[in-house]
Amino acid sequence: MASVPLPEQNFILGDDPLSLDRIRAILTRLEDTIIFSLIERAQFAHNPKAYRRGEFQELKDIGFNGSWLEWFLKETESFHAKARRYTSPDEYPFTDISELPSPILKPFPHPPILHPNKINVNASILSFYIQAIVPRITRPATLALAAMKRAKGITGDDEYEDDGNYGSAAFVDLEVLQAISKRVHYGKFVSESKFRDNPAAFIPHIQSRNRAALEGLITKPEVEKKLLQRLRKKASLYAIHFTPEGEPLNDSATRKIDVDGVVELYEHYIIPLTKEVEVDYLLVRLDGLSKEEIDKLASQEPRK
Numbered sequence: 001m002a003s004v005p006l007p008e009q010n011f012i013l014g015d016d017p018l019s020l021d022r023i024r025a026i027l028t029r030l031e032d033t034i035i036f037s038l039i040e041r042a043q044f045a046h047n048p049k050a051y052r053r054g055e056f057q058e059l060k061d062i063g064f065n066g067s068w069l070e071w072f073l074k075e076t077e078s079f080h081a082k083a084r085r086y087t088s089p090d091e092y093p094f095t096d097i098s099e100l101p102s103p104i105l106k107p108f109p110h111p112p113i114l115h116p117n118k119i120n121v122n123a124s125i126l127s128f129y130i131q132a133i134v135p136r137i138t139r140p141a142t143l144a145l146a147a148m149k150r151a152k153g154i155t156g157d158d159e160y161e162d163d164g165n166y167g168s169a170a171f172v173d174l175e176v177l178q179a180i181s182k183r184v185h186y187g188k189f190v191s192e193s194k195f196r197d198n199p200a201a202f203i204p205h206i207q208s209r210n211r212a213a214l215e216g217l218i219t220k221p222e223v224e225k226k227l228l229q230r231l232r233k234k235a236s237l238y239a240i241h242f243t244p245e246g247e248p249l250n251d252s253a254t255r256k257i258d259v260d261g262v263v264e265l266y267e268h269y270i271i272p273l274t275k276e277v278e279v280d281y282l283l284v285r286l287d288g289l290s291k292e293e294i295d296k297l298a299s300q301e302p303r304k
Ligand SMILES: C=C(O[C@@H]1C=C(C(=O)O)C=C[C@H]1O)C(=O)O
Pocket: 024, 187, 190, 218, 219, 220, 221, 223, 224, 227, 270, 271, 272, 274, 275, 278
C-alpha cells in the first residue's frame, strides 16, 4: 500500500520543516489548488483587454497606469501586506514590495529556515501566465455574446474573446497566480533541504558559480516523470462533467479544462522555473558566511 503523503501542512507545522517528503507532499497538494483554480478561470473568456496597460480610462482617472490585472494585484496585495502575508517565507507578492504598506501586526515568529535572500520570480510567472496560459485554457466568448455586442456597435479585435467579466476573471487570475507563485518559490525549501543533506556536494559549484552543475544536482528526473503522469490523471478526473443524475460524462469535448494545457503548464513553465529558483537560492546560500562556517559545512558528512 503506497504511503499517503502527510496531511498537507504549511512549513510552520510539522516536526521537520525541511523534510523533503513533507515539502513534496505540499507541492503535490498545490497541484490540486492549481488545477481547480485553472478550471474556475476557464469559465470566463480570455478578456485580453484586462492584461494590456492603458486600456481602462477609469484606472487612468485614478492615476494608475498599469493593466486591470496589475491594479487588482496591487489593491489585493496591499490588504494582504497589512495582514503580514509577505513576512512569511512561502509568500511572495507580484507588486513591488516597496509599493506595499507595512504589516499592522508584528511579524509572525517564523523559525529561521531559509538563508536570507531576495529571490522573487513572480514577473516571469505573470508573463507566462498572460502570454501562454490564459489564451490556452479559455474559450472565445459565446457567439451569441459577440452578436449582441455587434448589435450594440461594440467592436474591436476582442470581439469573440471578451465577456466583460473583468472583476470575476481577475479574482480567479489572482488565485491561480498566488498558487503558482507559492509552488515555484517552494523551490527554496527544496534547495535548503537538499543542501543540508550534503553541503559538500554543492559548495564547490556554488563557489565557482556553476549553474549547470547545480541544476544537475537538484534535478530528479524520476520525480518529474511521476509528477507529470499524476498531473494528467488528476486533471483528466477533475475536468469531468456529470449528468444531473451524477453520472460522469466521458466526452472529452465537454471537459472543464484542457488537460494537455495543464500538463504543458507544469512541463514547460512551472517545473523549469522551480528549478531556476532552486539554483538561484543555492547561489546565495553561502553569502555572509565566514570561511570557517563554510569549511565546517564542507566537512559535514552527507545525511542520506
Ligand atoms: C522540487 C524538486 O526539485 C526538482 C523540481 C521538481 C519540480 O519542480 O516538480 C521535481 C524534481 C526536481 O527535478 C524535488 O526534488 O522534489
